Amino acid sequence: xxxxxxxxxxxxxxxxxxxxxxxxxxxxxxxxxxxxxxxxxxxxxxxxxxxxxxxxxxxxxxxxxxxxxxxxxxxxxxxxxxxxxxxxxxxxxxxxxxxxxxxxxxxxxxxxxxxxxxxxxxxxxxxxxxxxxxxxxxxxxxxxxxxxxxxxxxxxxxxxxxxxxxxxxxxxxxxxxxxxxxxxxxxxxxxxxxxxxxxxxxxxxxxxxxxxxxxxxxxxxxxxxxxxxxx
Numbered sequence: 130x131x132x133x134x135x136x137x138x139x140x141x142x143x144x145x146x147x148x149x150x151x152x153x154x155x156x157x158x159x160x161x162x163x164x165x166x167x168x169x170x171x172x173x174x175x176x177x178x179x180x181x182x183x184x185x186x187x188x189x190x191x192x193x194x195x196x197x198x199x200x201x202x203x204x205x206x207x208x209x210x211x212x213x214x215x216x217x218x219x220x221x222x223x224x225x226x227x228x229x230x231x232x233x234x235x236x237x238x239x240x241x242x243x244x245x246x247x248x249x250x251x252x253x254x255x256x257x258x259x260x261x262x263x264x265x266x267x268x269x270x271x272x273x274x275x276x277x278x279x280x281x282x283x284x285x286x287x288x289x290x291x292x293x294x295x296x297x298x299x300x301x302x303x304x305x306x307x308x309x310x311x312x313x314x315x316x317x318x319x320x321x322x323x324x325x326x327x328x329x330x331x332x333x334x335x336x337x338x339x340x341x342x343x344x345x346x347x348x349x350x351x352x353x354x355x356x357x358x359x360x
Contacts, residue, residue, distance in 0.1 A: 132172075136164040143345075146314040147338045149329040160346055167353060176220075181253055181286060183221035185279050187212045188257065192275040201271070202232040205241070224248065239265055253282055296356055303352045310345055 140157040148156070190211040194204035209225035216222055228241040242258035257278055264274045317325045328334040 132168045136161045146311045147342045189279050195272045201238045300356050307349050
């Protein structure tokens, strides 16, 4: 709701800046789905990063339990307990506890991880589920495989964090530059209305402002694609 509300305000302000009234600004509400989708994606990525960190902690704890001689089912239960100690009643803790309950109903552990991946819709967990399934069927060294997989997941996250750190300044500049044109036009409307008034209330001005608005929205979408870097 907050994202949608911020999007509506931004669209109406942009419409007011380009067309001079809020009613005409409702045209810009067509951009609202793109605005919401982009911000929902950002929120989703932050949540996924947190879940991945918790999942890495869980499978690391699971590998230690397996190394100590626990069965796979008991190791999963130990991982769920460890997740609760570290992260409380988080999303991953709930998923692990659901998995433990399924194993007690004789559901295979590899299927538990596959269902967890589908529930969270996360590629990393889905990949781990496939690796875990192959390792169990082939009789591979589960402890080594789980530990190696967790190390690779950590490396991938570290690279993503480094990329975000390197381009965080550029992302901030992009956000400021996206807002500046609207603020400049609004400032001119308040401080120098006679200077910008010819752009409103006549066909030529409306056409010019419409072209500029299209360029403006295109530039916003383009800049977001440029700064959207991940592995």
